[in-house]
Amino acid sequence: MRMPGTVLGVGPGVFILALLWVLTLLLCVLLSRASGLARFSVILVFFAAVIITLALVLFPRASELPPPATEIKIVDTFFIGRFVLLSILSVVFLGCLFVFLIHHIMQPVYAKPIRVPS
Numbered sequence: 001m002r003m004p005g006t007v008l009g010v011g012p013g014v015f016i017l018a019l020l021w022v023l024t025l026l027l028c029v030l031l032s033r034a035s036g037l038a039r040f041s042v043i044l045v046f047f048a049a050v051i052i053t054l055a056l057v058l059f060p061r062a063s064e065l066p067p068p069a070t071e072i073k074i075v076d077t078f079f080i081g082r083f084v085l086l087s088i089l090s091v092v093f094l095g096c097l098f099v100f101l102i103h104h105i106m107q108p109v110y111a112k113p114i115r116v117p118s
Contacts, residue, residue, distance in 0.1 A: 013056060013060070016056065017053060017056060017057075020049055020052060020053065021049060021053075024045060024046065024048075024049040027042075027045050028042045028045055028046060031045065
């Protein structure tokens, strides 16, 4: 079962960690080109990324196990109305069948008079 808020089966935390490390790598590459004391700030950026990663991994917001799925019970609240509607429809159908039987199938056929030649 897929949890809501996931993409390809992983949550937003994985994307936050990936973005954090991509930005860390980019900042380390940019700072490695610098000269002087700014060059050593790469170590601070790297350790800051490690600390943030450890905080996100060790203190997750959600539980590791999904909540147990509750069984969905379907209740027909319109049962009596549906039953009354079915009863009325059955009575109308039987009435129409009776009228069809009387007027169409049992229609009287009168005999034609025989002409007697004179």
